[in-house]
Amino acid sequence: MTKEELKNNITELLPSTTFDETGEFLNVIIASDELLPFMKTLRSKSEFDFDYLFCLTCIDLNNHLMMVYHLISKTHNHCIVIKAKITDTIKPEIESVNSIWKTAELNEDEVYDLFGVKFLNHPNLRRLFLEEDWEGYPLRKNYVDENMIKL
Amino acid sequence: MEERSVKMDIKKREEKGGLSFPGQLQETPDGGFLVTKLDEAINWARSNSLWPLIFGTSCCAIEMMSAAGAKYDWSRFGFEVARASPRQADLLIVSGTIVMKMAPVLKRLYDQMPDPKYVIAMGACTISGGPFFYNSYSVVKGVDHIIPVDVYIPGCPPRPEALLHAMITMQEKIKHEAYFRKTK
Numbered sequence: 235m236t237k238e239e240l241k242n243n244i245t246e247l248l249p250s251t252t253f254d255e256t257g258e259f260l261n262v263i264i265a266s267d268e269l270l271p272f273m274k275t276l277r278s279k280s281e282f283d284f285d286y287l288f289c290l291t292c293i294d295l296n297n298h299l300m301m302v303y304h305l306i307s308k309t310h311n312h313c314i315v316i317k318a319k320i321t322d323t324i325k326p327e328i329e330s331v332n333s334i335w336k337t338a339e340l341n342e343d344e345v346y347d348l349f350g351v352k353f354l355n356h357p358n359l360r361r362l363f364l365e366e367d368w369e370g371y372p373l374r375k376n377y378v379d380e381n382m383i384k385l
Numbered sequence: 386m387e388e389r390s391v392k393m394d395i396k397k398r399e400e401k402g403g404l405s406f407p408g409q410l411q412e413t414p415d416g417g418f419l420v421t422k423l424d425e426a427i428n429w430a431r432s433n434s435l436w437p438l439i440f441g442t443s444c445c446a447i448e449m450m451s452a453a454g455a456k457y458d459w460s461r462f463g464f465e466v467a468r469a470s471p472r473q474a475d476l477l478i479v480s481g482t483i484v485m486k487m488a489p490v491l492k493r494l495y496d497q498m499p500d501p502k503y504v505i506a507m508g509a510c511t512i513s514g515g516p517f518f519y520n521s522y523s524v525v526k527g528v529d530h531i532i533p534v535d536v537y538i539p540g541c542p543p544r545p546e547a548l549l550h551a552m553i554t555m556q557e558k559i560k561h562e563a564y565f566r567k568t569k
Contacts, residue, residue: 364523365486372522383526385519 235281235312243281248272259304259315266301266318270329273316276305277334283307284314287331290341292349294375299326299351320351330356348373424565431475431501432559433463435552438474440494442481445508445542449480452545462553471497476555477532478548482510482517483525495532503559505551506534509541516541 235243237260241253244262254261264272276284289304299320306313320326330353332338342353343362350371353359361368370377407429408421441449452459453467468474471494483491495502506528509515517524528534535558538551 363486377522379522382522383519 235310240282240312240314247275254317257315259313261315261317263317263319266320266328269301269316269318270331273303273331273334276314276316281310283309285309287335287337287341290331290338290345292345292351292373294349294373296375297323299323299349301328301345301351303331326351327354328352329354332356347371350374424563427564428560428562431562432556435464435476435503435555435559436466436468436474437464437476437478438471438494438498439467439469440477440479440491442479442483442487443510445480445510448542448545449478449507449548452548457545457549459549459552462549462556464552471495472499474498475501476503476505476552478505478507479511479528479532479534480507480542482515483528483531484523485525486523488525488531491528492531501562503536503555504528504532504534505536505538505548505555507538507548507551508543509539512537512539 237255240260244251248264248268250265250268252263254263276282284305284307286306286308287303288306289302291302293300293302301318301320303316303318304313305316318328320328326349328351330338330342332342332353333355339357340362342351342356343358343360345351346353346356346359347362347364348371360366364372370379372379406419406421407425408419411418411420441447451457453464464476471477475498477495477498479491495504506512510517510524511528511534514521514524514526518526525531536551536555538547540547543551
């Protein structure tokens with residue numbers, strides 16, 4: 235499917251979405267509570283068939299967090315980027331996509347470790363790189379570390 | 386540049402007696418006996434059979450592997466047996482970035498090595514944190530915060546020649562140790 239076709243099909247599926255076509259991929263911006271059913275459709279519907287999650291990360295935009303999912307379909311050879319906005323920065327929460335793509339499990343552990351996003355229904359959410367007793371989330375903009383030497 | 390080359394190191398070594406045993410052989414009709422100083426004999430043995438611990442945490446480790454490989458071949462200088470266990474090693478080459486999470490592991494490895502033990506800090510990361518000195522929440526700013534270091538090698542990463550130079554410098558250092566003349 236081309237970018238335009240993807241866009242039309244997704245608008246049919248979820249009329250409230252906004253799009254951003256500045257990058258290489260088609261960016262679909264949705265609200266965080268719509269994520270799981272939307273992702274399930276993208277995975278199961280045969281015309282989408284996004285069978286591989288090749289990147290999962292998060293962006294801190296000061297007043298909100300943005301989860302970013304890069305999806306690819308190996309059968310149709312098309313890519314898409316799903317961005318889910320999390321407005322609560324104090325206690326950020328989002329559904330885990332681990333039940334759809336198993337690879338998300340460790341990626342979500344990493345995002346939890348560095349951004350503090352809590353993934354609901356995740357089988358084993360834990361600190362992946364940092365120690366268990368680490369305070370704060372280092373990739374958040376408001377992270378303070380007194381020992382850090384600023385340039 | 387010339388001063389730093391391995392060829393020069395080897396030449397210097399040979400001028401100072403090289404690998405030959407530090408002592409004199411006194412010939413007698415039915416054999417002979419050897420006169421030496423205990424310190425010198427011990428240092429000769431120690432410096433020429435340093436067993437490095439395999440401990441690589443990043444790109445410097447690649448250069449270290451290269452130094453151990455056929456082209457640079459550190460076994461020419463007596464570093465033949467790289468050990469995977471700290472119990473059998475006496476030289477710790479810290480080759481790579483040490484993060485806060487790795488620091489206790491490194492300390493434990495150092496503590497597990499039997500005396501006498503020596504440490505080479507290889508590369509910018511182990512000297513000062515290197516490229517991770519500023520704005521880093523996880524990197525230890527110099528491995529000498531954790532363990533004592535004998536020889537430092539600058540570079541990012543240093544070439545195998547630099548590592549060989551450091552190891553030969555390490556041997557020189559060991560040769561000047563005074564175990565029995567140590568003042569307390």
